[in-house]
Amino acid sequence: MVKVVFSPKWFWGKDIFIDAIALLVLLSIAIFATRYYRIKKSRNYLYLALSFYLIALSFFSKILINFTIYYQVLHTQIVGSIEYTQVILKSSEILAASGLFLYRLFTLLGFFVLYSIYEKQSKANVILMIYFIVISIFFSKEEYYVFYLTSFILLGVISNRYYQNYRKNKKKTSGMLAASFSVIALSQLFFMFVNFTKHFYVAGEVIQLIGYIILLVAFVTVLKHGREKNKG
Structure with missing residues (x-):
């Protein structure tokens, strides 16, 4: 059985x-970046939009998984049939596994695209990185820890880049x-320790x-500043 419920x-x-x-x-940020790309025609805004669309897709996958699992468990509890519960959960295992894979894949791809905006990558490096991302989250026995550790590292590098700016x-x-x-990035560390207690999941969320x-406040501030600059 694939473990998908950590809450x-x-x-x-x-x-x-x-x-x-x-x-x-x-x-909201992805749409904002898309509009700026159409105005400025800068590839950085295109990659920025792509990265946030990918991360948004990852959250959509996660929401879909959790909603499906929670609904099925709660529904079967109301019905009160243990056998029925087991059948339903087994039938949703493929959906849960594929959804979890997409969540992790879109998340890491989104962070990598965001990282690549500031650290230019060759096509060979991009292909190699995507390959390692897929291998790490699909074939690794410790894919849960590998995923959050990789997310933490990518976010740490991105954070440092903005701090240097x-x-x-x-x-x-x-x-x-x-x-x-x-x-x-800090939240990823909390998610890593969820096997000790599920309260780490709550804290991470x-x-x-x-x-x-x-992040939203920062982009709204940028948008306001841009509008004021245009008026001036």
């Missing part, structure tokens, strides 16, 4: 709500971007949401 039972549904907020934030230009938005990705909210 404590009392947190069921609440994590879907939190992830839905993160999904809306990611889509902040040190150079002293712009508030650069500092907020560095802070947001640092907070999201909340911390991750805070990170994405800071």
Whole structure:
């Protein structure tokens, strides 16, 4: 049986709500970047939009998995049939496994595209990196830990890049971007220790949401500054 439920039972549904907020934030930023790409015609905005669309897709996959599993478990509890529960969960195992794979794949691809904006990659490196991402999350026996460790490393590098930008230009938005990705990186560490206690999952979800909210505020600030600059 594929393990896809990491949330404590009392947190069921609440994590879907939190992830839905993160999904809306990611889509908002992706749309914002798409519009800027059409105006500026800069590939960086195109890659930025692509990265956030990919991460948004990962959250959509996660929400779909959790909603399906939670609904089935709660529904079968109401019916009160143990055999029925087992049949339903077994029939959803393929969906859960494929959804979990897509969640991890889209997440790491999104972070890698975001990283590649600041660290230019050759086509060979991109293909090689995608290959290693697929291998690490699909064929590794410790894919759960490999996924969150890889996410943490990529986010750490991205955070450091924004922090270095902040040190150079002293712009508030650069500092907020560095802070947001640092907070999201921190949440990955909490997810890694969920096997000790599921409360780490709750903490990770909340911390991750805070990170994405800071990220949204940063992009809204950039948008406002751009509009004021155009008016001036």
